[in-house]
Amino acid sequence: MFTRFLSYYRPYRGLFLLDFSAAVVSGLLELGFPVAVKAFVDLLLPTADWPLIIAAVAGLLGIYALNTGLMVVVTYWGHMLGINIETEMRRQAFEHVQKLSFRYFDNMKTGHIVGRLTKDLEEIGEVAHHGPEDLFIAVMTFLGALLIMLSINVELAVLTAVIVPATGWITNHFGQRMTQNFRQLFTRVGDFNTRIEETVGGIRVVQAFGNEGHESGLFEQDNSAYRRTKLEAYKLMAASSSLNYMSMRLVQMIVMIAGAWFVLTNQLSPGGFVSFLILVTVFFRPVEKISAVIETYPKGMAGFRRFVELMETAPDVADAPGAIEAPRFSGEIRFAGVRFAYAPGGDVLDGVDLTVPAGKTLAIVGPSGSGKTTLCSLLPRFYDVTGGAISIDGIDIRRMTLASLRRQIGIVQQDVFLFGGTMRENIAYGRLGASDAEIWEAARKARLDDVIAAMPDGLDTIVGERGVKLSGGQKQRVAIARMFLKDPPILILDEATSALDTETERAIQQSLNDLTRGRTTLVIAHRLATIRDADLIAVVDDGRVVELGSHQDLIARAGKYAALHQAQFAVI
Numbered sequence: 237m238f239t240r241f242l243s244y245y246r247p248y249r250g251l252f253l254l255d256f257s258a259a260v261v262s263g264l265l266e267l268g269f270p271v272a273v274k275a276f277v278d279l280l281l282p283t284a285d286w287p288l289i290i291a292a293v294a295g296l297l298g299i300y301a302l303n304t305g306l307m308v309v310v311t312y313w314g315h316m317l318g319i320n321i322e323t324e325m326r327r328q329a330f331e332h333v334q335k336l337s338f339r340y341f342d343n344m345k346t347g348h349i350v351g352r353l354t355k356d357l358e359e360i361g362e363v364a365h366h367g368p369e370d371l372f373i374a375v376m377t378f379l380g381a382l383l384i385m386l387s388i389n390v391e392l393a394v395l396t397a398v399i400v401p402a403t404g405w406i407t408n409h410f411g412q413r414m415t416q417n418f419r420q421l422f423t424r425v426g427d428f429n430t431r432i433e434e435t436v437g438g439i440r441v442v443q444a445f446g447n448e449g450h451e452s453g454l455f456e457q458d459n460s461a462y463r464r465t466k467l468e469a470y471k472l473m474a475a476s477s478s479l480n481y482m483s484m485r486l487v488q489m490i491v492m493i494a495g496a497w498f499v500l501t502n503q504l505s506p507g508g509f510v511s512f513l514i515l516v517t518v519f520f521r522p523v524e525k526i527s528a529v530i531e532t533y534p535k536g537m538a539g540f541r542r543f544v545e546l547m548e549t550a551p552d553v554a555d556a557p558g559a560i561e562a563p564r565f566s567g568e569i570r571f572a573g574v575r576f577a578y579a580p581g582g583d584v585l586d587g588v589d590l591t592v593p594a595g596k597t598l599a600i601v602g603p604s605g606s607g608k609t610t611l612c613s614l615l616p617r618f619y620d621v622t623g624g625a626i627s628i629d630g631i632d633i634r635r636m637t638l639a640s641l642r643r644q645i646g647i648v649q650q651d652v653f654l655f656g657g658t659m660r661e662n663i664a665y666g667r668l669g670a671s672d673a674e675i676w677e678a679a680r681k682a683r684l685d686d687v688i689a690a691m692p693d694g695l696d697t698i699v700g701e702r703g704v705k706l707s708g709g710q711k712q713r714v715a716i717a718r719m720f721l722k723d724p725p726i727l728i729l730d731e732a733t734s735a736l737d738t739e740t741e742r743a744i745q746q747s748l749n750d751l752t753r754g755r756t757t758l759v760i761a762h763r764l765a766t767i768r769d770a771d772l773i774a775v776v777d778d779g780r781v782v783e784l785g786s787h788q789d790l791i792a793r794a795g796k797y798a799a800l801h802q803a804q805f806a807v808i
């Protein structure tokens with residue numbers, strides 16, 4: 237895990253070296269301070285040579301001015317290193333998330349994904365910057381301070397060296413508990429991110445039901461769970477930092493009393509004594525640094541582990557080795573013995589056999605939950621079949637690249653998803669980079685041009701989050717306009733069940749007729765006109781195609797379709 241983490245430094249070697257060497261020099265200069273103080277007290281003071289004393293102090297000031305500059309380098313460029321690594325990981329994670337399959341999103345909470353791409357990576361960035369540098373400097377300062385102490389007074393040095401690291405276990409003990417705590421904390425953040433996402437996303441439903449209080453109650457549970465976990469973290473932090481502080485002061489006092497004895501018995505110079513007291517603090521710094529690393533490292537590593545877990549989640553639908561770039565389809569679709577289950581054992585499709593000739597329209601009808609949507613979502617490989625095969629123009633769709641397959645299938649969903657930008661952006665989503673002229677042409681074909689022309693900002697009209705500022709009929713026409721731009725040989729339509737006024741309905745129907753002309757179309761049909769006009773009708777029941785034929789055929793057969801037709805459209 238750790239070596240994998242280090243590999244992210246590779247592109248930033250220069251930056252790392254700059255930051256690292258500035259930090260090392262700065263550490264050495266800090267180590268030099270007690271040595272300088274000793275020389276100052278023992279050698280310089282007795283000379284009573286004021287100009288020399290002032291020159292020495294000025295010299296020290298110069299050195300520390302240099303150190304200040306080094307700190308700027310460490311803080312700015314060091315953090316730049318961290319943020320560069322963080323940004324790179326976020327880019328990779330975002331790209332990867334987009335490749336994951338429907339099944340992953342079916343089972344994952346959005347807030348957790350958001351958390352992984354934001355909070356987790358932020359913590360990783362902190363560790364990336366502080367981790368290696370702080371650890372190295374800690375070891376360097378520890379050894380450096382020890383050597384200097386030994387050179388001043390061996391007994392006192394040994395005494396200090398024994399008691400200081402003993403305090404190290406405190407840090408270590410708390411560090412491990414904090415790791416667990418942070419792991420929990422990440423989950424809590426994910427939980428309430430999800431809650432906020434859902435409540436804000438579904439605010440219209442929440443308010444319509446007047447369920448704000450209920451939502452607040454649920455949110456409060458997540459919020460207070462987060463508070464509890466965070467308080468636990470602060471408790472650990474308080475115990476650890478105060479114990480550290482206390483032990484540092486304790487060691488200082490021990491050194492003070494022992495040092496006093498050494499001075500009075502002439503085994504230590506006054507300069508050495510002062511220097512020693514400073515060295516104790518310097519000696520403690522590595523312990524503090526390590527405790528700081530121990531505080532950020534678990535957070536970062538917990539985040540990194542989740543990042544790796546995400547990156548290692550393979551999409552369960554992916555290009556097969558040697559997958560071919562599908563040629564432009566003429567569009568014959570064949571389902572052969574197709575079986576499918578969302579979860580093992582729960583077959584949703586139970587051996588579907590169907591052939592739709594190129595350019596024809598297949599209407600899929602059947603009771604709710606019978607598997608119509610599922611059947612359609614197998615064609616663009618949102619899920620892979622668990623048995624049997626689907627082929628287009630005789631080629632198994634699993635042998636094609638996902639990109640070349642999906643490029644040639646257009647989907648108009650019942651509940652259209654728009655992005656929060658402008659009309660232009662939303663229509664051009666069908667073919668990124670389409671010109672305004674092409675967008676207008678598509679809008680015209682979708683019977684949407686008059687609507688856009690009447691809008692105050694035309695194509696620049698903002699549609700609101702998920703298109704809330706548009707009517708249902710307008711959203712559907714945006715979806716249709718997208719399809720005219722995309723121009724796929726195969727279409728999947730999930731016909732809207734909600735009733736529109738007759739005029740809009742007719743406009744949409746006309747544009748859909750234009751759209752489906754010459755394309756193989758699967759339509760999950762609810763309207764009698766669509767069903768009657770279809771070349772083929774498949775009646776799906778309980779995961780099987782129970783009847784297949786034209787309207788006349790099926791009515792004549794007086795079977796399931798005839799019954800369904802009778803029940804649903806008897807009044808028409």
Ligand SMILES: Nc1ncnc2c1ncn2[C@@H]1O[C@H](COP(=O)(O)OP(=O)(O)OP(=O)(O)O)[C@@H](O)[C@H]1O
Binds near residue numbers: 579584604608609610
């Ligand atoms: N993502 C999913 N994960 C698990 N089960 C699912 C998922 N989507 C659908 N199902 C289940 O699969 C079955 C078929 O659902 P599907 O949406 O294909 O039916 P449908 O015929 O399109 O229904 P409707 O006409 O009501 O839209 C249902 O029992 C449903 O609960």
